[in-house]
Amino acid sequence: MIKKRKIVLFIATSLDGYIATEDDSLEWLFNVEGEGDNGYSEFYDTVDTVIMGRRTYDWLLEQESESFPYEGKECYVFSRTVSKDNENVKFFSENVVDFTNQLKNKEGKNIWVMGGGDLIHSFINDKLVDEMIITVSPVLIGKGIPLFKEVDFETELTLKSINRFNQFAELHYEVKK
Template identity: 30%
Template structure:
């Protein structure tokens, strides 16, 4: 069965973006093997705002071949957008109700794993519903002091078990957890 993987960057002080939505602090080193992660998934879950911002993003014409290839790989995945807005889109399936049931159906379809891309509201909903199987949190060597926190207003504790740690040349430390049973 597919797994839902939350893979995202967070600052040392726990923010997923700055006060003005900035993510310019994110580092993507070649030793992070992001291409390997993309090869391990065939589906991406977006919130509506994240999808509108990044779901069809195209790099500038002068972007490096590596960046163009990365976005081509991202856009080759099946896309599901969780939103209260009903919308037709030929590049994504919109889901506006019964989140837990729909996620269970998608997980049973077989194939590769699912990237829970976000945003913050969708991550919060998935946390509250217990729908995240794997947490791949890349802690970046910067403290912002303010911004949008990763874990905000949790209704209950989320017990996790560390399964792997990766350290990269940039100083980013990736912590990979699964739900503790």
């Protein structure tokens, strides 16, 4: 029997719950003193598939002018507009639940849902996330793109671990299903 892969949300947030400012800036995040890569490498080794929204993908292309940061990983971009696949990513606009369940049933490592806000909301709303690793930055940015949008149900979590990376606190939760 194939071990079912997990969908893992791995993301940083401000203490007041935002993943970016209104203009998609992460400058607030990079101004905080961390430790090493704040657990990124350890997490990155546990996944072989990356899922992101279109705005996140476009932002990434603007920021990473050298090379695509997830080469060697299977990358999917959820987009409402049709786009042509390229050497780094496959674009997807079909049903999120069906597509994700197909991915989870394939052999492989875990699947990283990296953002953005709308995609995270879809995954939370459709109860697709198995684990959440949320790194909290000691910054209040006041307004921006929220990590979690309003839903009409409760989601219970079990705390698996807490790690400290200098000024960052990483909270690792398992979603109760």
